[in-house]
Amino acid sequence: MAASGITAAPEKDISSVGVSDSVEKVKRLGFAWPQWSLRSMFESGYSSHRIVALEGMRGFAALFVFFVHFYSLFGANAQQHSLLRGAMHFAGQVGNTGVDIFFVISGFLMYGIVLRKPTPFLKYLGRRAKRLYPVFLVMFFIYAVISLTVPSESKIPMALGPGLGYILANLAMLPGMLSIKPLITVAWSLSYEWFFYLILPLSVWALDLRSWTPAKRVALVLAVCAAQSALCFAHVSSHQRLIMFGAGILLWELTTCFDVTPYLGFRGEFVAIAIAITGVAWVGIAAMPHNPGGLSQTPMLPVATPILFVSIFGFTLYSLFFHGVLNRLFSLTFLRWMGNISYSYYLCHGLTLHVLARALHAWLGNRPLSPVLFLILAAFSVVATIVVGALLFLTIEKPLSLSSAAAAVEKANPRKVMPEAVAPSAAAQ
Numbered sequence: 355m356a357a358s359g360i361t362a363a364p365e366k367d368i369s370s371v372g373v374s375d376s377v378e379k380v381k382r383l384g385f386a387w388p389q390w391s392l393r394s395m396f397e398s399g400y401s402s403h404r405i406v407a408l409e410g411m412r413g414f415a416a417l418f419v420f421f422v423h424f425y426s427l428f429g430a431n432a433q434q435h436s437l438l439r440g441a442m443h444f445a446g447q448v449g450n451t452g453v454d455i456f457f458v459i460s461g462f463l464m465y466g467i468v469l470r471k472p473t474p475f476l477k478y479l480g481r482r483a484k485r486l487y488p489v490f491l492v493m494f495f496i497y498a499v500i501s502l503t504v505p506s507e508s509k510i511p512m513a514l515g516p517g518l519g520y521i522l523a524n525l526a527m528l529p530g531m532l533s534i535k536p537l538i539t540v541a542w543s544l545s546y547e548w549f550f551y552l553i554l555p556l557s558v559w560a561l562d563l564r565s566w567t568p569a570k571r572v573a574l575v576l577a578v579c580a581a582q583s584a585l586c587f588a589h590v591s592s593h594q595r596l597i598m599f600g601a602g603i604l605l606w607e608l609t610t611c612f613d614v615t616p617y618l619g620f621r622g623e624f625v626a627i628a629i630a631i632t633g634v635a636w637v638g639i640a641a642m643p644h645n646p647g648g649l650s651q652t653p654m655l656p657v658a659t660p661i662l663f664v665s666i667f668g669f670t671l672y673s674l675f676f677h678g679v680l681n682r683l684f685s686l687t688f689l690r691w692m693g694n695i696s697y698s699y700y701l702c703h704g705l706t707l708h709v710l711a712r713a714l715h716a717w718l719g720n721r722p723l724s725p726v727l728f729l730i731l732a733a734f735s736v737v738a739t740i741v742v743g744a745l746l747f748l749t750i751e752k753p754l755s756l757s758s759a760a761a762a763v764e765k766a767n768p769r770k771v772m773p774e775a776v777a778p779s780a781a782a783q
Contacts, residue, residue, distance in 0.1 A: 395748060396691035407674050410684030411459060413692025416699050417736075418452030419540070421445040423704045424735055427711040430720040431728060438725050442732075448638035453543050454598045454662050456700075458670055460547060461602020466610070468555045469564060475555060482551050486527075486544065486697075488754035489746060493701045494524065497537050509537055531593065539704050550599045568611035575600050575607075579663065586656045594659040601667040609675050618676040626668035627680070633665030692740070698751045699743030706742045710735055 398409060425446030432439035468478075498521070501508035511517045520537075523529065529536035530545025558564065563571055579600040585591040608614045637658045673680040683689070692699070714731070723731065 396694055398694050405674055406690060407681045407684035408459065409693035410686060410689035411455060411670065411673055411693065412696040413689040414684060415452040415455035416692060416696040418449045419700060420703055420736060420739060421449035423707045424732065427707050428731060431723050431731070433722040438728060443642060444638050447641040448634055451634050451637060451662060454595060454666055457546065457595060457598035458602040458605065458666050460550065461599035462605050464551065464554060465603045465606050468558050478555060485755050489698050489701055489751045490544065492750050493538055496705065509535055538701060540700055546595060568607050572604060572607050575603050583660055594656055597659055597663055601663050605667060605670055615675050618672060620678060623672045623676055623678040623680065626672045630665045630669035633661045637662060695743050695747040698746040699739065702742050702746050703739040706739045707735060710738060
């Protein structure tokens with residue numbers, strides 16, 4: 355069956371895209387990195403089937419989100435009306451799209467996991483909880499202690515009943531999908547993740563999507579995303595960003611069940627980069643008048659998410675499945691390591707920046723800094739958040755959520771993520 359001129363085909367192994375020659379040599383030689391080397395601590399494990407650039411994309415998204423909190427806390431320390439302050443304000447708005455990149459990646463990975471084969475629902479949820487909760491609970495405990503010991507920073511209601519309800523709602527990761535202010539500022543996005551985790555397997559089971567042709571599944575996803583966007587335009591729903599998971603699902607379908615990779619080329623990559631830069635820049639500029647402080651978890655303009663849907667989809671497609679500039683960029687070692695610690699980094703970077711801001715403002719107040727000093731502050735803040743995120747990853751996330759090196763390799767192996775077989779007869783129809 356044809357879709358836009360591209361023929362549905364049995365699945366092929368496109369997962370080795372982005373594996374460097376050095377990785378292959380290491381694998382063939384059976385070399386083991388020293389136990390305390392940086393590689394042993396931050397590599398996800400070598401596999402000839404892993405999508406290396408996907409790790410770098412996560413790191414890129416995490417660094418994008420950094421600017422949201424940095425501008426909200428330190429923007430006043432840039433000289434007013436200066437080009438630097440305007441640039442940081444813009445970066446603070448654009449940084450919000452880092453979350454949308456995470457949602458596209460989640461849609462891509464989780465759809466493959468669920469569609470691959472039926473898994474007992476409780477076992478599936480247990481795996482997701484193991485992946486998310488250890489780091490979350492540590493950060494939740496830290497935030498709760500701060501709320502109890504520093505009343506000016508507390509978000510927990512003083513009354514026993516409302517306070518307990520607020521804590522339980524946050525432990526269940528409800529703020530985000532529900533209109534509840536999260537205790538951990540960035541944890542609103544985890545509510546979106548959990549909603550997607552829950553609705554995805556139920557939808558696959560209820561509609562028997564494994565028996566559908568890829569073209570029909572693509573049509574369904576596009577229809578659902580269009581309907582959700584329409585609801586947001588009509589102000590019936592405020593969860594525009596849910597459609598970003600749909601972009602990830604479409605990415606999986608087109609790269610796994612349709613032979614699209616031969617159609618990718620350098621001209622297409624140039625167009626994808628141009629569209630991504632234009633789309634993200636427009637979203638950032640459009641948000642600046644509505645969010646002067648930089649930090650916001652409020653819904654974006656309804657038109658913003660369809661723009662990001664197209665922009666990030668093309669950007670991710672070329673980043674992961676074409677040997678071009680983007681693939682090489684996101685295969686860089688630092689970005690890959692940053693991606694491997696990105697969940698820990700995401701949950702702790704806001705608190706780290708908040709501590710730095712209190713210390714700086716206690717010393718200097720909101721006095722503007724020279725451009726050089728402000729850039730030094732920004733660089734120091736990036737390093738500080740990475741160090742704290744790495745420590746949280748090594749002490750909590752890696753031992754508790756990624757229980758062994760073998761599990762890390764398994765996690766990074768798209769053959770384990772992607773369906774082993776969507777019935778060839780169905781794919782060929």
